[in-house]
Amino acid sequence: MPKLYHSVLQLPDGIEKNRRYLIEARTRALPGVESAFAGDNGSFSIYFRDPEVLKLLPALLGRESRSVSRRPSREPESDPEAEARICKINALISLGGFALLEAVKRSFPVLFGKISLIRSAFVILISKEIIRNGASGLIREHSPNADTLTATAVIASILAGKPESSLSLLVLSNFAEMLSLSAAEKARKHISHLLGLKEKFIWKIVNGTVAKVRIDDVKAGDQVAVYLGEKISVDGVVISGSASVDQSSLTGEFVPVYKVPGDTVFAGTVVQSGQLVIEAHRVGDDTNLSRIVHMVENAQNRRAPVQNFADRLASMLVPISFIAAGLVYVTTKDVQRVLNMFFIDYSCGLRLSTATAISAAISRSAQIGVLVKGGNFIEHLSDVDTVILDKTGTITAGHPVVTGIITAPDADEEELVMLSAAAERNSSHPLSESILSYAEKRNITIPKNARTEAVVGRGIRASLSLPGGETSVLVGSRTFMDENRISGLSGLTIPEGAWNVFYVAKNGRIMGAVLIADPIRKDLKRAINRLRREGIDEILMLTGDSKQNAEAVTRQLDLDGYQSNMLPQDKANFIAGKQRGSRVLMVGDGINDAPALAYADIGVAMGGKSTDIALESADITITSDEPLKLPEVLKLSRRTMYLVRQNFAITIAVNSAALLLGALGKINPLLAATIHNASTVAVVLNSSRLLFEKMNIQKPRSSGEPLETDRQGPRF
Numbered sequence: 001m002p003k004l005y006h007s008v009l010q011l012p013d014g015i016e017k018n019r020r021y022l023i024e025a026r027t028r029a030l031p032g033v034e035s036a037f038a039g040d041n042g043s044f045s046i047y048f049r050d051p052e053v054l055k056l057l058p059a060l061l062g063r064e065s066r067s068v069s070r071r072p073s074r075e076p077e078s079d080p081e082a083e084a085r086i087c088k089i090n091a092l093i094s095l096g097g098f099a100l101l102e103a104v105k106r107s108f109p110v111l112f113g114k115i116s117l118i119r120s121a122f123v124i125l126i127s128k129e130i131i132r133n134g135a136s137g138l139i140r141e142h143s144p145n146a147d148t149l150t151a152t153a154v155i156a157s158i159l160a161g162k163p164e165s166s167l168s169l170l171v172l173s174n175f176a177e178m179l180s181l182s183a184a185e186k187a188r189k190h191i192s193h194l195l196g197l198k199e200k201f202i203w204k205i206v207n208g209t210v211a212k213v214r215i216d217d218v219k220a221g222d223q224v225a226v227y228l229g230e231k232i233s234v235d236g237v238v239i240s241g242s243a244s245v246d247q248s249s250l251t252g253e254f255v256p257v258y259k260v261p262g263d264t265v266f267a268g269t270v271v272q273s274g275q276l277v278i279e280a281h282r283v284g285d286d287t288n289l290s291r292i293v294h295m296v297e298n299a300q301n302r303r304a305p306v307q308n309f310a311d312r313l314a315s316m317l318v319p320i321s322f323i324a325a326g327l328v329y330v331t332t333k334d335v336q337r338v339l340n341m342f343f344i345d346y347s348c349g350l351r352l353s354t355a356t357a358i359s360a361a362i363s364r365s366a367q368i369g370v371l372v373k374g375g376n377f378i379e380h381l382s383d384v385d386t387v388i389l390d391k392t393g394t395i396t397a398g399h400p401v402v403t404g405i406i407t408a409p410d411a412d413e414e415e416l417v418m419l420s421a422a423a424e425r426n427s428s429h430p431l432s433e434s435i436l437s438y439a440e441k442r443n444i445t446i447p448k449n450a451r452t453e454a455v456v457g458r459g460i461r462a463s464l465s466l467p468g469g470e471t472s473v474l475v476g477s478r479t480f481m482d483e484n485r486i487s488g489l490s491g492l493t494i495p496e497g498a499w500n501v502f503y504v505a506k507n508g509r510i511m512g513a514v515l516i517a518d519p520i521r522k523d524l525k526r527a528i529n530r531l532r533r534e535g536i537d538e539i540l541m542l543t544g545d546s547k548q549n550a551e552a553v554t555r556q557l558d559l560d561g562y563q564s565n566m567l568p569q570d571k572a573n574f575i576a577g578k579q580r581g582s583r584v585l586m587v588g589d590g591i592n593d594a595p596a597l598a599y600a601d602i603g604v605a606m607g608g609k610s611t612d613i614a615l616e617s618a619d620i621t622i623t624s625d626e627p628l629k630l631p632e633v634l635k636l637s638r639r640t641m642y643l644v645r646q647n648f649a650i651t652i653a654v655n656s657a658a659l660l661l662g663a664l665g666k667i668n669p670l671l672a673a674t675i676h677n678a679s680t681v682a683v684v685l686n687s688s689r690l691l692f693e694k695m696n697i698q699k700p701r702s703s704g705e706p707l708e709t710d711r712q713g714p715r716f
Contacts, residue, residue, distance in 0.1 A: 091174035146347035153342030243274030340662025349651035391543035393589035530631035
């Protein structure tokens, strides 16, 4: 595998956030680029395998955002809703024209024969766009496309003196395209409607009075009030009040979270009970919600390899209809049978159904709080056979807690906690906080007069003035106790597999031990079992922690192996080696795992608390702390690719059968067009099923009640 390079560039001063996001998306789309993200300080970090990428970046960074091509179609900047509307108008016009001509034919057959030029001109007029695009494919791309086929059918019907026969094709084609575009657009916009802020007003606190103002008038630093049933419209910190907040639209967690002063809240979440006063930190396009919506919409435009394959296959199959038409004409001289060949093509079904499936999968993932940065990652995810998990912050919660207290026969547990907390009060050791938090939860008063001395690599020696006199306390490792000849150690039994043990001694005699561990995330074991049921061959763990702790976690979760005492670059190198025979998915916290996430075939950042960094560094982001979402999105990706292959088979089989029947003269052009367009609509709707199929994770609620326009807020 080519070597992975990393470069950090500086973006132009004053560049807007929206344009930064577009630059990220454009850069990630370059061949050889593994990851790219723009920091808030103007830095632009890029991981790539081809050094030639650096030559493309200056021009890329200097382009205006409006020059981005969002859709690889004949109308790169077209609006699908507008396209569907135009298709509907054209279908109604062609249907009306067809009905009028039929009425004239039946009532005034002589007149019908005399207006043949008018009939032909009318057909050419309403199909001029199709003829133009069909000719463009031949001239510019030197290859016929679906419009070339339809244009040929129109011209052939005119030359045969039956222009109205192609009107039926145009009616069915326009209606089918309208339905297909509507279904595809619904899939593309599903997540935007789910997450979008519909509120236009917000309660702002001005000089102690609550006033209703437009959301656009709120700035960072302002204080806003949110009441029962209302949607929070800013990212910020609660400064007063308390409330139960539904965060399902962002994280997919259906259980409301209780928020109190000091807690962080996000735009797009809903107050289910209580009320809050929030100091706004991010507003408008800066909110986490806006970034998520922007990222998901960008993901819709990042094509999966299977979409490119569908385009190539569709282009390869178009000439088949021309060849079949030529053979049928030479063999039968039957114009009706020739028109059958022109009225059927594979292109629409293959392209539209594939694009809809990928778009629906991205939107469905976002519904449950899993953000996929592009259709290519949906496809790559379906091929994964090896999962590698980081330990701290991914397998574990990343916050050590006291899991048990072991006391000597003559010791008091409350006194042991009080003395150890007093000794650790001013310590910088990362595990000290867990002891202090435990004492606080137990409502144990901690003496503040401890005089402490830290012994590097051993523990803490402390002296306290207590009612019983001067007390000497030691807190630290077993080696520390042995070196100070603490008595009673042999009578203390430590359970096997304990991760971190702090021994506590008072006046030369052991009092007991405090057991500390970083707890494994809830439901992680179930998530691992589900990954295995989805066909994952190997699940490994990488950690910078000790071998003893790594072994304990591996044994508890029944993993296939582990690597301990690893630095970030060691993790990246291990993944690079593993990729020689496997498709690797790496799950990390999105911070110090960035190199490993970049090396992996799919990088997944998990955890709501690392969302900002995860959005920048990983291919897929799980915005909550629910491990069960990992196997769920893996299952969704495989379901998506199954539907894509199913749609390929249906499209090719149905249209091939129609071609055969048309060549044999068993169907007429109208029925041929009906079969072709019905199959196209069917496969598009089949892809859209992904939006509505039931998933194992409960579907989050989408929105709260709208703000009342005539409400007078209370004073604070």
